[in-house]
Amino acid sequence: MSNPQNLKVVKEQQQTGILFSLARVPGESRLFVGASDANIYDLDVMAEKPEPAALSGHESYVTGTVLAGDQLISSAYDGRLMWWDIETRQTIRSVPAHQRWIRELAVTPDGRQVISVADDMVCRVWDAADGSLLHELRGHAPQTPHHFPSMLYTCAVSPDGRFLATGDRVGHNVIWELKTGQSIATVETPTMYTWDPKQRIHSIGGVRSLAFSPDSTYLAVGGIGQIGNIDHLGGPARVEVFDWKKNERTYELADDKFKGLVERLAFHPNSDWLLAAGGDHGGFIQFYDLETGKAIRQEKAPMHVHDLALSPQADEIYAVGHGKIVVWQLAAEAEAAAAAG
């Protein structure tokens, strides 16, 4: 049984570079990891001596990796989407998708559509099977109110596949109906954008993670709170949860335990808790009780976490970040041993 109190690191794997994204093959410990050297690494992280195999083709940081059937789809700061055969590791297709950095990829639960967000401030919905463009969603301003380029960092699809959320630099979040591509709601999280008009005259922050609750009612938004010294990620890790159809904020989760960006959010499949991970120079992983809105477990991570995959039973977490891959277990040891056979 999954329980944050049982949280335990079961594997910590060094990997050169900055690891921005991962996709896990269901039921296996095989991962596809997007890295700063423009490669995607295919490895079995739980092997005694993992031997990463590189999938090369991108020209900049690989920031998105998702699986759709037996295909891997990746995105990078080079503005391209690439389709890969996961058995042969060969490129199937390469699509010039955005004019600027692609920040994140998401895939619908049925694996039929892939969504990309980029700093051209456009969200695009793609047919995962043939790479054709289905929708182009424009709802984020290209510049901040202070005349600097904005950034469209993150997107998430609801578990029922009906809704899509996107979040940007200034804390503006848009919820879209995936079928029609229509904007149907917005929620604002301005605290996640710090504009310093006096000391340093630039900004920091932004919405870095989004997640829908299992029943798609709630939208969790992750980032960082207001920062005094914007030279560093010195603000409190911050999560806001919205009943987005009512545009009501139900929780504001931030305390002084950890500073830094909340890079990823994941709901327990029964909404028992919400997982948030990220970091500054170090990393963190924390769990919030969705009944009380209180933290129930807050731990340092071995590195700044950039991406994670929560297993369907919520008993394992695979995470990648600055120079490391980490696997946590959430089941009690005896249960984990029994599950392992």
Next chain:
Amino acid sequence: MSQELFDRFSSPGVSRRGLLGGMLGGAVAATANLTGLDVLQQPALADTLKRNDRRVILLWLAGGASQLETWDPKPGRPTGGPFRAIQTNVPGVQISELMPKMSQRLQHTAIIRSLNTKIGDHGGGARLMHLGRRDESNLRLPDLGAMLARELSDPRSLAPDYVTYYTATEGRGNAVGQAGFLGSRFAPMFLTTEAQPENLSRLTAITATEDQRRAEMRSLLSQRFAAERQTGAVGSHDEAYARVRNLMAGEKLFDISDEPQAIRDLYGPTLFGKQALVARRLIEAGTPFVKISRAWWDSHGQNFETHLELVTELDNVMAALLDDLKARGLLESTLVVTLSEFGRTPNINASLGRDHFAKAWSTSLTGCGIQGGSVYGKTDPDGHTVADGEIGAAELFATIFEALGIDPQKEYHVGSRPVPLTDIGTLPVTEVLA
């Protein structure tokens, strides 16, 4: 800027327009009968006047801009970060993709990629890059602006000699602005406002006529006082009043609302852009040295986001400034410098930041006296060390002086002690000089 405004602040006989169009009638009797042609027939004086037409705008990137995200990109290397390098209009020279406008104007700019200034703290680094040498315990040194104000200013000009803007509060204490042994005559007009200096306007309770009468009364009393006493202090006192009145009269220099909308749009809506436009107005009116401080670049966290904001702005503002200077025929007599206290580490930390790094970083020199399109020095493939052409702050200063026609070994005297502009034996980087 209007002809009237320009003429008010330019010294008759030596202004750009004066040289071009002959002498204006003026208050300076000694030059009143000179024509531009006469002046140019006297070599020594002509050199002085030629030099006096030279100006400097320093774009001070306070906090430490990253060389990897500006002038010395390392695409594809582990240290390179996510930005690409783009080809410039100079064959074989690439800069960061964050500078697309500058990439098409590099024919006016020299890049130096081999600064090793060794000091990696803000205060120490900023002092070194303002003074060109390390402090001496028994000698208060002048900074670059003061030395250039001393060398380039025309004592008859009504425009301020040395203006510096530093509006952000972070690092302002490190922003050296000192005339040192040159004396307060060359100290900066240090502005922390957005554009217009504070308290420059005549008090609204006093009419212009009353103000003028008060000034005349003060002058009369001062003359009577001076007639009975022959001391330098009296002259200095009078000069201080005169300079204050000049500054008050120069209020419009700082007011960019006079500029056509198209020019204001060119510089953009940010504070940095507005101040760069004021800088152009000042140098056009005869101010020899203007420093615009753009703080704060200290990107220990989120280096790439910070540089996406700040380099994009720098590219726009610098390109606008160069275009504007060129259109006005001022670029060949104006040196535009980008400089920080240091660069940033090639290694990318866990906050996706870069830290302080003084061992191998870059600067740029554009315009007056510069061999445009030249690149001097080289760092190793990952940017950790200088691989070729290492220079320090002294050599950079010598290069700036040389570009402006000033002998870097020229000596001032503090008592009987000779103090050269740059330390003895310092050589300029001739490879970037025209």
